[in-house]
Amino acid sequence: MASTSTLTAHDLARLIRTTAPHAAADGLGLDVIDGIRFDSDGTHLHAVASDRHTMAVARARLATPGEPFARTVHGPDLAALRAWVDAHHDQAALTLATEAGRLVFDGPRGTLRIPVTDGEKFPDWRLLLHTALADVPAGTPCTRWTSTLWERWQHANSEVSTWHAGGEQPLIVLGTDVIGLQAPHRLRTPALDRADTPADALDTWKTSLGAATVQRLDLADAVPAPRRSTGTAGSTVAEMTEELLRQTLNATSRQFSAPSDDPGAGIAYTLSGVHAWAAYRFLNALVKADPDLAADTVGDLAEQLDDGALGEWAWEAAVEAGHDPQQWADERAQARADKPGTRDKEASGLPQATATTPE
Structure with missing residues (x-):
């Protein structure tokens, strides 16, 4: 076993609490980032999480330094770790x-x-920053x-536009039929109210981030988007709209090329298009009536189809509808x-129809 590092339960709980909301949800095809990356440089333990849209890195100074390591704890095991630390x-x-x-992990409550997967890849968070x-x-x-005020915008729209003139000017927030401002925070202690710059941030984190590099890496490119199967709906209104129109055109055009001796195939294509x-x-x-509800509905639908239990969802919905x-x-x-x-076809020697799945 490698040499051990030591920190308090408070610090480890803080690392998990700060970064866990940024981890990708389990089951979305983003297995490499569906958890927290624990990355130790021997001096600090870093917790890193990202869902391709946000990324958070928290660190705690080790009470007892140890050898550097980097391992990812994934979703199901992360819950067990969190419960163990909280105890x-x-x-x-x-x-x-x-x-x-x-x-x-070892502590007074046991081991x-x-x-984990040794050598498992994870986005280069240092290069991203x-x-x-x-x-x-x-x-x-x-x-x-x-930051606690940011949650007040969660119902403004699922997507908003922002502008910020900088300094002590307010943030301008614009959504569908929503516009507003958020004032910057002013520290009460003038001596601490200094103008931090990117250089200051790099200096503060230089032991964690290392030296500057000419290489570049953007957050959206750090982890490839998962490929959806043909049976999975788009996760946004724009994606869903495109797929529904594509499906309509594909199905209605293929009904004319269906086998002439298989009327069921033509009917299947027609129904699919309809x-x-x-x-x-x-x-x-729905988009015209309530854009937010449309976006939420499309997102929920994508999760249901990814779940793979469409028949169960439909059965329960049918019962609830009476x-x-x-x-x-x-x-x-x-x-x-x-x-x-069927008997007429058998008597005439015609081939039996087989199930056809429209594309």
């Missing part, structure tokens, strides 16, 4: 160490061994914000058992 008194001394395929800070003119003063067009019309109407899905299943089974025209 300790704030000032309890916790030790961290690595062993083959494990990240080992927790979490499975260097790139972002380098894009800001070196002498640009910072503006301080009260349903895609109907979904597009409903979505378009229908009897079991009766529908029985009627479908009976129709297959006594399918019209």
